[in-house]
Amino acid sequence: MGKSVHILDVYRKSLLLMEPRPKMLHKRGYWVPDYLIPTATELNEAGVRLKSRKDNSLTNISFLGKDLKIPPMIVDEETERLFLNIMAFERSHVGAGNEVTAYIFFMDSIIKSAEDVELLKKRGIIYNVTGSSQDVAKLFCSLSKGITFDSETELNNVGYEISRWLKIPLKKKWNKCYSDLMNTYFKxxxxxxxxxxxxxxxxxxxxxxxxxxxxxxxxxx
Missing domain, CATH: 1.20.5 (Single alpha-helices involved in coiled-coils or other helix-helix interfaces)
Structure with missing residues (x-):
């Protein structure tokens, strides 16, 4: 797990299950894109398949083909306090990395309503053991206040790939029609x-x- 300098770092690395990855985005030609990641509901309507990963590493979010795989997360009474402390740790410790902050930024992008939370619960991505789905949506909104987007994270790649996939007009139109057909007639x-x-x-x-x-x-x- 590597050398930890703080008890929060120990817990943080247990969430990541890995050391921070080398920042290679600019060398691979990834620049800061002008895009917004759609909500979970919008992604689903566009034909993106939301799936739960088998591992619990928060950084292991991927988009391949049209499968967006996200590790499962348990939301309980301690979630807000723990993530606020970990993000504060990442801001105050140079070189610690910002993977957890990037994860919160990403999740806030796809969760804007109770409907989004309900969809993620059905996909096995969110396990809510406290409060309502609306409370979970408000939680991510609260956690993301004041944080900035860092282009040098692996999740920037994910957002870029999602944006590029959705910008293909015919694919987007066909997948939305297909998704509507399946959701309406083949449930x-x-x-x-x-x-x-x-x-x-x-x-x-x-x-x-x-x-x-x-x-x-x-x-x-």
Whole structure:
């Protein structure tokens, strides 16, 4: 885990489960982009698949294809106090890194309402053991006050990739239509059966209509 200089650093590194990664963003051509990360609800509507990672490292957030994988987080009565202290530690200790601050910034970007929290709960990303979903949304809003975005974090890569993916017009439009279709008509096996049955009934009705018209034309001849 490396040398820790403070009890908060020990707890912080237990959340990260790794040493801070080398900052290589500028060498790889990543600059500070002019973008806003959409909310969880907006991402879901655009076709992004929100998934929970198996590990608990807060820094292990990734976006590949259209899968946004986020480690699970338990929100309890101690969450606000612990994160405020850890972010204060990151600000006051040069070289400690700012991974936790970047995580809070990212989560605040995708959580703006109780609806966002409910969606993340369904995906196994948020486990709320205290308060309401609206309380969780307010918590992240409160935690993010006064913090600034650091372009030299791995989460900047994630935000950049999400933004670039969403800017492809045809893909965005198709994925939103597909997502709406799946959410409206294919939420359950019975819904799928109903759609198939309706399609079959419509097909049979069209066949019967064509047969009737052809029979009438044949009699007239």
């Amino acid at each position: 359950s096996p019975w819904a799928i059966v109903s759609v198939i049955a309706a399609t079959l009934a419509l097909t049979l009705s069209m066949i019967q209509t064509v047969y009737t018209v052809l029979s009438y034309v044949k009699r007239e001849q």
